[in-house]
Amino acid sequence: MLVLNATYEPVNVCTVRRAVVLLLKEKAELIERAERELHSACTTIARPVVIRLISYVRIPRDTHRRKITRRAVFARDDWTCQYCGSRTQLTVDHVVPRSKGGTSTWDNIVASCAPCNRRKGDALPRQAGMRLLKPPRTPSPHVFIHVASPTIPAAWRQYLAA
Ligand SMILES: [Zn+2]
Known part of the structure; x- marks a missing residue:
């Protein structure tokens, strides 16, 4: 499940179970659902695909x-x-x-x-006559979303485009 921040920025990917818990606790709202539903003993709920956190979460x-x-x-x-x-x-x-x-x-x-x-080898790039194409930085949450979910569901794309 794709989790969006209150601002609609993608935050991370979570399991269906975690998404359902967030929805039931009203900590998140359902943005996109799957056609298939989840059944438990007494209820039927929409299977979440994209959820949005109700309150903004600062990403440490x-x-x-x-x-x-x-x-x-x-x-x-x-x-x-x-x-x-x-x-x-x-x-x-x-x-x-x-x-x-x-x-x-x-x-x-x-x-x-x-x-x-x-x-x-064991040298600095300069000593080896090599240069980095770009300075390495901490990646954006998008990178982790792609790593957690190598195939990106179509329903996620519009939220990851930005
Ligand atoms: Zn190379």
């Missing part, structure tokens, strides 16, 4: 910081080596190597193809 930067995964790094970097633009043999590279005090944070991790990663 920390939630993104915790979720540094290979897939999220590749998705942020558009599955492209950030040194040469190659789309094959992707690995994750610490821009400032860990041996030189580099941290495992969004601004120090990029997608790199294996040949670039080998060429750079």
